[in-house]
Amino acid sequence: MHAATIGSILGRELRLGYRAPFLVWAFALPIFMTLLVQGIFGNLLGQPPSLGIVDEGASEVAAAAAGLDDVEVVAYGSADELAEAVAAHDVDAGLVLQEDFDTALLAGERPVLQFTVAGESLASDRAVLAVTALDLVRAVEGSMAPVSVEIVELGETGLDLASRMIPTLVVMAVAVSGVFVPAMGLVQERERGTLDAVLVTPATLWDVFAAKIALGVGVAVVTGSLTLALNGVWGAAPLALALAVAVGGLMMAEIGLLLGSWAKDQNTLFAVWKTGAIFIIYPVIFFIWPNLPEWIAKVAPTWWFLDPVFSLSLEGATLSDVAGELAIALGWCVALIPAVVAMGRYLERRIGEE
Amino acid sequence: MTQPSIEARGLRYAYGEHLAVDGVDVVVQPGEILGFLGPNGAGKSTTIKMITGQLRPDDGTVTMLGMDLASHRAEAQSRLGVAFEEKNLYDVMSARENLRFFGRLFGIKEVDVDGLLRRVDLADRADDRVAGYSKGMRQRLMMARAIVNEPDVLVLDEPTDGLDPVSARAIRALIRAEADRGAAVLLTTHDMHEADELSDRVAFINEGRILAEDSPEALKLEHGSRSILVRVKGGAGVEERRIALDGAETAEDLTAAMGGDILTVHTEEATLEDIFVTFAGRGLAG
Numbered sequence: 323m324h325a326a327t328i329g330s331i332l333g334r335e336l337r338l339g340y341r342a343p344f345l346v347w348a349f350a351l352p353i354f355m356t357l358l359v360q361g362i363f364g365n366l367l368g369q370p371p372s373l374g375i376v377d378e379g380a381s382e383v384a385a386a387a388a389g390l391d392d393v394e395v396v397a398y399g400s401a402d403e404l405a406e407a408v409a410a411h412d413v414d415a416g417l418v419l420q421e422d423f424d425t426a427l428l429a430g431e432r433p434v435l436q437f438t439v440a441g442e443s444l445a446s447d448r449a450v451l452a453v454t455a456l457d458l459v460r461a462v463e464g465s466m467a468p469v470s471v472e473i474v475e476l477g478e479t480g481l482d483l484a485s486r487m488i489p490t491l492v493v494m495a496v497a498v499s500g501v502f503v504p505a506m507g508l509v510q511e512r513e514r515g516t517l518d519a520v521l522v523t524p525a526t527l528w529d530v531f532a533a534k535i536a537l538g539v540g541v542a543v544v545t546g547s548l549t550l551a552l553n554g555v556w557g558a559a560p561l562a563l564a565l566a567v568a569v570g571g572l573m574m575a576e577i578g579l580l581l582g583s584w585a586k587d588q589n590t591l592f593a594v595w596k597t598g599a600i601f602i603i604y605p606v607i608f609f610i611w612p613n614l615p616e617w618i619a620k621v622a623p624t625w626w627f628l629d630p631v632f633s634l635s636l637e638g639a640t641l642s643d644v645a646g647e648l649a650i651a652l653g654w655c656v657a658l659i660p661a662v663v664a665m666g667r668y669l670e671r672r673i674g675e676e
Numbered sequence: 677m678t679q680p681s682i683e684a685r686g687l688r689y690a691y692g693e694h695l696a697v698d699g700v701d702v703v704v705q706p707g708e709i710l711g712f713l714g715p716n717g718a719g720k721s722t723t724i725k726m727i728t729g730q731l732r733p734d735d736g737t738v739t740m741l742g743m744d745l746a747s748h749r750a751e752a753q754s755r756l757g758v759a760f761e762e763k764n765l766y767d768v769m770s771a772r773e774n775l776r777f778f779g780r781l782f783g784i785k786e787v788d789v790d791g792l793l794r795r796v797d798l799a800d801r802a803d804d805r806v807a808g809y810s811k812g813m814r815q816r817l818m819m820a821r822a823i824v825n826e827p828d829v830l831v832l833d834e835p836t837d838g839l840d841p842v843s844a845r846a847i848r849a850l851i852r853a854e855a856d857r858g859a860a861v862l863l864t865t866h867d868m869h870e871a872d873e874l875s876d877r878v879a880f881i882n883e884g885r886i887l888a889e890d891s892p893e894a895l896k897l898e899h900g901s902r903s904i905l906v907r908v909k910g911g912a913g914v915e916e917r918r919i920a921l922d923g924a925e926t927a928e929d930l931t932a933a934m935g936g937d938i939l940t941v942h943t944e945e946a947t948l949e950d951i952f953v954t955f956a957g958r959g960l961a962g
Binding site for chain 1: 679691725728729730732749750752755756758760762763764765766768771773777778780781782783821825857962
């Protein structure tokens with residue numbers, strides 16, 4: 323293999339990648355999936371519920387609201403201005419505190435609290451804001467709640483479903499990029515005959531493979547990192563996280579070369595992906611439902627980079643915490659090399675005979 | 677004696693049970709054009725793929741410019757140019773990008789793209805994507821790509837197939853120029869006139885074996901009919917007289933023909949197609 327030749331092939335792929343639909347698709351799919359999942363679970367781009375307040379006096383309710391951590395509070399100058407903001411869904415809900423609100427409240431006069439909600443706001447945000455508003459008023463009034471609420475947590479203490487979906491998004495990003503970029507590139511070059519033209523120059527099939535792997539890993543790292551960034555889960559050790567994604571990208575790129583060498587055309591490649599992708603992706607269900615027996619997930623090579631990604635991004639792990647699992651993932655990458663070499667030889671002979 | 681640019685000995689290749697090439701020898705000297713003729717399935721492409729390094733022979737050796745292809749493939753290929761029958765260019769790239777890319781694969785940092793494209797009359801379309809090229813333009817670009825590294829060995833598979841006469845003539849002139857520069861050219865074609873016009877030697881291949889190999893002239897002399905056909909305008913209309921060139925009455929017949937009103941004179945030497953049929957018992961088009 324020659325670095326200059328690999329660089330030339332990789333350079334061509336990078337310069338012209340934007341003209342390749344499958345490469346554009348590899349970038350677009352994880353972004354689309356992230357937006358879809360975040361939209362479904364009501365946590366699009368991690369926005370907290372927002373509350374607009376008009377304080378016509380100097381209410382302690384407004385002062386207490388400003389100190390809330392989980393609610394974004396926005397002050398408005400007039401009730402009309404607030405109404406416009408709520409109608410436009412600039413905020414999820416609005417609260418108008420009249421000039422003598424606190425005085426009337428403390429005098430036990432039950433003043434009117436005007437609470438408006440945006441029609442487009444999420445139901446979960448409305449519920450949170452309504453309860454928050456009542457709690458704030460009760461705190462100012464100094465009254466006790468009419469009931470004593472005992473909170474009992476059932477099930478394991480853990481992450482919400484949207485967070486547990488992140489391995490699914492990461493594996494989609496890394497697998498689609500890592501597998502498809504090299505596999506589709508190889509199949510298309512064979513279908514168009516350009517690989518024959520390259521292989522009668524001093525470039526070897528191993529140079530081509532190295533360039534395809536580099537591209538697959540590069541795109542996988544970018545799309546995987548983009549997915550983590552979109553979900554705001556870079557964790558405490560971002561470099562270790564990038565390393566885990568890169569190891570996953572390498573593993574997927576090797577699988578991509580195996581598929582691309584074996585599949586005779588694009589239709590075969592897609593058919594194999596549709597039926598076989600489950601064997602790559604299935605460990606994600608063990609993150610969504612953590613009570614399932616983990617050993618089943620550990621049979622799949624993807625588990626060994628996905629679990630480090632999960633631990634680093636969401637559980638505050640460091641590189642030393644996941645080093646063992648990453649070593650096993652790298653072991654899988656090394657174990658795949660003889661298979662890639664064998665498929666390369668098979669491909670070389672088949673190209674010659676086609 | 678000069679070292680052959682291509683020297684393939686005893687090439688043999690089987691696709692499963694089917695023996696496609698059976699003990700083929702191919703030798704091409706520097707500056708020589710060898711026409712490789714045979715019908716589809718005769719073993720031409722398989723032989724060429726073994727010579728270009730695309731296929732490893734089951735048996736036999738290929739030496740290119742003195743280098744054993746099995747052990748020095750990359751070095752040998754660095755001095756090889758190939759134009760495939762299939763127009764396998766990068767369609768999403770321009771002609772300039774295609775040539776630069778292949779130049780870099782040969783280790784050439786600055787390819788004289790404009791000079792190459794001028795030689796194939798594509799200079800004004802240098803920056804257009806190949807996807808918009810006609811078949812003739814693609815073929816000319818394939819030729820430019822084949823000579824991007826100024827190769828010492830040029831292997832051309834049906835280089836003028838489907839081209840208009842003007843483009844075909846330009847490609848033939850380019851091939852001749854490359855041979856004159858010193859490149860050894862191995863050419864496959866179905867066009868017998870092209871093979872006749874371009875080739876210094878031709879080799880007939882059928883069912884995986886070389887049937888005959890010599891210069892077109894020598895083959896035609898050996899296997900053709902030495903006669904001329906003279907059409908003369910006579911009293912009873914146009915007469916045709918066939919005159920053997922090495923018969924006892926040749927001089928007398930020619931004198932008699934000259935006395936008439938000659939309309940046309942044609943030699944009746946055999947075509948390469950005729951000679952191939954003589955050897956193979958089948959035509960080249962099959």
